[in-house]
Amino acid sequence: MTKISAKLVKELRDMTGVGMMDAKKALVAVEGDMDKAVDYLRENGMAKAAKKSDRIAAEGVTHIIESGNKAAIVEVNAETDFVAKNDQFQALVKEIAQLILENEPATLEDALKIESDGSTIEDKIAEATTVIGEKISLRRFEVISKEESQNFGLYSHMGGRISVITLIEGADEQTARDVSMHTAAINPRYVDRKDVEPAELEHEKQVLTEQALNEGKPANIVEKMIKGRLDKFLAEISLNDQPFVKDPDMTVSKFVASKNGEILSFVRYEVGEGIEKREENFAEEVMNQMKQN
Template identity: 75%
Template structure:
């Protein structure tokens, strides 16, 4: 019978095997997904298949910087214990360097990359079998810069949080300090001009209602809204935030006094948005930074 791409994708999502293996299994059992999973288990993919329905919300993030290119990735596992496993660390490093060299467009394309005769998807499934936990490549971002720009990279707690920044000018130490700040404070934007108009409109509406509900006179409500909106923007925009290592200056002032300007940043925290044990590392990062 004809096997559809949708069936192949469903089996791959459930088992982590490569496209050809998924199709072969489906052909062997006339397209029955459950029987295909059994087929794969019977042919050496048992652990990967058994663990396909578990939540992999722990793991690690990692970055690799090579010249004018950098990559930041998140690879998930079921427990934070696995993040300390040497085999898991080796897999993450392999994935990061492979993605950086091949520059795939998205996770699906990354999973299809050939590495020593196996796809990345098959490498992950193989590691799942060896390590004994469901593993998955969740996301990645490839960054590029010009010769006049500088990467800053920082990893907290062995990869619980990773940040890569790009500054115009400055140097690696300054760019890394900005990355540490991003890890600690978790801004949403670099500057105010990046905030979407609809977000500003919504916040202004909320602040207006707050002011009116406080019974403030109409003639001063607008001034109150302006002040509160400025405070809101200073909290979510990196350039306006008090620099963690020296709260007497903003991040943009810190960068400027070091001949730099923040252009962009990427911040990954393990398990963001996934069903997992909730932990907040911001306070801990700030404490660690102040020790320096």
């Protein structure tokens, strides 16, 4: 019998999206011939997701879960919004979030290796990819722990299109959730202006300086203008300084302080952010099909 290497099995899995055992079985059956193995899987109805590894999965859902003093947030992607609403997909996302919360993996690679009921998260995703017929992928996750004196605020918007976990010292769970709702809506980048990287601050200062000079302002006025505009920039990207959505007359930090609390951190996931979606050109697709026929 031809010896099948783990590398070959992985290659077939990546190409077809089937589970490890199915990939190995197919390779054994055709004595290690990759092309024949793909055909074998297709013929046996196990490779509906064949060659989907190059597709862009920019839809999907985020999910948050809490248990005791731990909370987890995950983003799992699919190719279409339709599949993201599929019951099987939703169940898979919840299972992944639960396993990540329980195991607290350090990296994405570690997360994919987590085992449950005899199969890994990677196997479960591959199986779902085959059954559902779209590329599915675990994109990112984070597990957060809190002390007894701290509170989580969990909030999901638009069925998991956006999810937020906020960690607050003191106050209460409702206050933390209100801050998460604000964060979902306004999308701050930092908790506090002191968290902004010096390089980013310097870059913004240079841009604002050029803007002021191009407006023809006198040099002695430019410095004052830059200070004011930089302060506005920092207020816009810093959660503490933003006007609170439920009461714009006070900042978020003042709202939390009024509840005897302090914001420590937040994690905000929005489905597909930062993923370049492929633009479909249907006219070009039709032309290509005509050329092939």
